[in-house]
Amino acid sequence: MKVGVIGLPQTGKKTLFQILTGSEVKERSGTPKAVPGTAEILDRRFDRLVSMYQPKKEARARVDLVLLPKIEKETIARGDLFRDIVDMDAICHVVRAFEDEAVYHAEGSVDPLRDAEIVNQELLLHDQIFVEKRIARIREMIKKIKDEDQVKELALMERMLAHLEEEKPLRLMEISSDDEVLIRSYPFITRKQMILAINVGEDDLGDDTILDRFNTLCTSQSMEAMVVSAKVESEIALLDSEEERAAFLEDLGIGEAALGVLTRLCLKALGLISFFTVGQDEVRQWLVRKGAAAPRAAGVIHSDLERGFIRAEVLKYDDLMELGSEDAVKKAGKFYVQGKDYPVVDGDILNIRFKV
Incomplete structure (x- = not known):
């Protein structure tokens, strides 16, 4: 089960990925490639169980993350980006909401709501083009030999096209188990669950109005949203002890590091839950389908x-x-x-x- 991390250039997605996975992503020449990694699930329940049992061994659950090539005209034109996203089970879209004159913005200004909509439109368009091509192909096949499954699929595709033309992702569309069999192998992107990670500057942490601005978009697109500061999280990651990290968060007026929230949202998007096994030998967190x-x-x-x-x-x-x-x-x-x-x-x- 993999979560793909996507975003426009200079949004902080690489920084966030490096903090989550503890790995360094090096710049490479040539065609950008997807970078795999794993992130520990940060869960306070696990921490409290470890504190209670004082085990010889402890093991957090982990989630697979993949840093995908930045979304720009070249990657869209080549189709590389969409091929990578199709292989993911869920998507984490990082949008930039921080101001920094030293870091350029691909669209010329910082507007996270606009950027989220730009990416959503590209993903919707990908699925719409696929459906349109599939409809044309099925109609040609039916002209030659009328097959019952093809007739059913054509009706489904026409419903999907109408849905997408209303700029609604396919994850909002009810699909029966019979219809699910017909489209299981198809490369739909907007059926995947999506998390919107709004990357803010330190001064905007704790600003409750930020999420409010995204309510309409997130509701209409069925997305989870959260606020994170990759810059602050990178500073937290450098601290040596849990006590230092807790004190740092308290100074900022934050109850929990955003990475804990983000990893749990990843689990939710993947349809996974945590359970635990405990004892003096080991405390371990496990993941299973909800x-x-x-x-x-x-x-x-x-x-x-x-x-x-x-x-x-x-x-x-x-x-x-x-x-x-x-x-x-x-x-x-x-x-x-x-x-x-x-x-x-x-x-x-x-x-x-x-x-x-």
């Missing part, structure tokens, strides 16, 4: 656990934090034993019983 049953979560840990699944012993994170220990949770009657049909909930602490 709505997955307990055996599937067990399989994320190890295939033997899914194959030989008997039951899942479940603690709720909030109960554990409130009561202070596993024994206290059990005494309060909040220790649950669940079977194979139990849908794992975000934040569950699981112990899998199995036999192979």
